[in-house]
Structures are given as C-alpha cells and as structure tokens.
Amino acid sequence: MSDPLQQWRDALQDLGVFGLVPEPQEEPEVPTVQAPAEQPSPKEDRVPIAPSTDPAVCPPLEAVASTASLDLLKTCIQDCLACPLGAGRIRFVFGEGDPTARMLFIGEGPGRDEDLQGRPFVGKAGELLEKMLAAIGYQRQDVYITNIVKCRPPDNRTPTPQxxxxxxxxxxxxxxxxxxxxxxxxxxTPLRELLGVLTGITRIRGQWQRLEMLGGIPVMPTFHPAYVLRQYTQDVRRAVWEDLKAARAWLDQHPK
Ligand code: SF4
Structure with a gap:
C-alpha cells in the first residue's frame, strides 16, 4: 500500500495540480456567504406539486418530517413511488456516508451503476469524486453523499423539476x-432545485451560496464529476480542487 502523502500527490495530479503542492500555511480566506445573485424566480416556471396523501404511493410528508434518524427516514421513504422515477428504478439510492459528517455532497441523481448497487457515486464519477476528496484530505467515509432524486432517471437524463x-x-x-x-x-441541478439558483454552473461555481435552513448553511457549487470526466482539462480539474479546498477551509475555520 502506498503511503498517504503519495496518495495525496497522486490525487492532486489527477485533479490537474502538478508539482508538489504544499499544505496551505496561511489562514484560508474566510469565504463571504452571499445570498444568491439576482435572478429570475424558479417558481415562475414551476408547477406546484400537491403532496400525495396516498400512503400506498408515498409516505405522508408529516411522517417524513417526524423521522428521528437517517435510518428511520430511509425506512420511511424507500418504497416511495411518488414520481414516475420510482417505477423505473432497480434500487432506491438513499445516500451514504458518515451520519456525523460536516461536509455533505449533493449530486443530481443515480446513474446506472448506482441504480444497480443502491449506492450513490459508485461508477467512474464516483471514482473521480473519491480522488477529489483525497485531494482535500478526506476519504469517502469522512463525508456524506446523496442526490437530489433517489431513483434513477431513465437514460441518465436530468430529473424534471417536478x-x-x-x-x-x-x-x-x-x-x-x-x-x-x-x-x-x-x-x-442541485443548485437549481435546492436553492433556486438558475445561473449556469460554469459562471457560479466557486461562489458561496447559502441554504436557508438550520440558520443558514454555506453552499459551495462546483462541477459534477461526470462533467469533469467529459471535460478532462487541467483548468476544470483545478477549478474543482479550488472549490473543494474552499469548502474544507470553511470547515477548518468553523469547528463544531
Ligand atoms: S425519485 Fe424521489 S419522489 Fe420520485 S419515486 Fe424516487 S424517492 Fe419517490
């Protein structure tokens, strides 16, 4: 087994960062958490969806809201058929990782490999995500990973807003x-659906956003690993590394 420093160097090189990059010595800059830039309201082009009250199709939202642990939440929703994606899934993909993790990754939806295994980010994109994590000193089990939708969209298409x-x-x-x-x-997709930010990811990546929950949670948008695999340039990989470094620095400066 290679030593951890070498693994870290390899991970950086995979992200397009060449040469030995020293651990940051300076205090990382405290990111300013900004409200999303002015943009059209996502609600304008959304059709509000009335929650189903049929427990045979999906769990009542009151039951979801009252779950007291991740395990209970998973049990509550794992047979959900509330949207058309449920009927096409092989496996429900809840998410996984350290339930006490301070860094949460949110992707778009399960792909083929994830649907087969019932786990998020297990294909090539997952391998790259693990390298991205290694480059900021984390392993997969140190963080929590999930998606906007828990069931695979057909042909890996983007989930509809509904x-x-x-x-x-x-x-x-x-x-x-x-x-x-x-x-x-x-x-x-997660930026649009969770925060209502419609700005393209190329423009907004690296700029702190804020999720108005639990008193405000800083959100760092970055490229999806699948995009990085398609655009495997040094610039794109370095951009992701910079974004993840900023997220890690935020946590280091704000211990629990
Ligand atoms: S994607 Fe979500 S809402 Fe749709 S069936 Fe799966 S769990 Fe239910």
Whole structure:
C-alpha cells in the first residue's frame, strides 16, 4: 500500500495540480456567504406539486418530517413511488456516508451503476469524486453523499423539476438530520432545485451560496464529476480542487 502523502500527490495530479503542492500555511480566506445573485424566480416556471396523501404511493410528508434518524427516514421513504422515477428504478439510492459528517455532497441523481448497487457515486464519477476528496484530505467515509432524486432517471437524463421537487422534502429532512457544516453541490441541478439558483454552473461555481435552513448553511457549487470526466482539462480539474479546498477551509475555520 502506498503511503498517504503519495496518495495525496497522486490525487492532486489527477485533479490537474502538478508539482508538489504544499499544505496551505496561511489562514484560508474566510469565504463571504452571499445570498444568491439576482435572478429570475424558479417558481415562475414551476408547477406546484400537491403532496400525495396516498400512503400506498408515498409516505405522508408529516411522517417524513417526524423521522428521528437517517435510518428511520430511509425506512420511511424507500418504497416511495411518488414520481414516475420510482417505477423505473432497480434500487432506491438513499445516500451514504458518515451520519456525523460536516461536509455533505449533493449530486443530481443515480446513474446506472448506482441504480444497480443502491449506492450513490459508485461508477467512474464516483471514482473521480473519491480522488477529489483525497485531494482535500478526506476519504469517502469522512463525508456524506446523496442526490437530489433517489431513483434513477431513465437514460441518465436530468430529473424534471417536478420529479426533483417531489423528492425534495426527503432531501431536506436528510439535511435536517445530518446538520452539515457545509454543502457542496455537484453540477447545476442541485443548485437549481435546492436553492433556486438558475445561473449556469460554469459562471457560479466557486461562489458561496447559502441554504436557508438550520440558520443558514454555506453552499459551495462546483462541477459534477461526470462533467469533469467529459471535460478532462487541467483548468476544470483545478477549478474543482479550488472549490473543494474552499469548502474544507470553511470547515477548518468553523469547528463544531
Ligand atoms: S425519485 Fe424521489 S419522489 Fe420520485 S419515486 Fe424516487 S424517492 Fe419517490
């Protein structure tokens, strides 16, 4: 087994950071948590979805809101068929990681490998996410990873706003139970559906946002690992590394 320093160097090189990069010596700059920039309200093009009250199709939202642990939440929602994605899934993908983790990653939705295994980020994008984590000194088990929707969209398409909004109460309860110190959103979809930010990810990545829950949670938007794999340039990989470094620095400066 190679030593941890070498693993760290390898991870940095995979992210496009070449040469030995020293541990930051200076106090990292405290990011200013800003309200999302002015933009059209996402509500304008959304059709509000009335929560289903049929417990045969999905759990009542009151039951979801009253779950006292992640395990109970998973049990409560794992047979959900509240949106069309439920009927097409092989496995429900709740999310996984350290339930006391301070860093929460939110992606878009399960892909083929995730649907088969019932775990988030296990394919090539998952491998890259693990390298991204290694570059900031984390292992997968140090963080928590989940998605906007818990069931695979067909052909890995983006979940529709209706699907995402129907699944959102589950994610919000997950966040309430996890109480993360910082959230990293991967790609445009979680930023749009969770925060209502419609700005393209290329423009907004690296700029702190704020989720108005639990007194305000800092949110760092960055590229989705699947995008990084498609655009495997040094600039894109370095951008992700910078975003994750900023998220890690925020946590280091704000211990529990
Ligand atoms: S994606 Fe979410 S809302 Fe849709 S069926 Fe799956 S768990 Fe239910």
């Amino acid at each position: 699907e995402a909004q129907r699944c959102l109460p589950y994610l919000r309860r997950q966040i309430e139970l996890l109480r993360p110190g910082v959230i990293v959103t991967l790609g445009a």
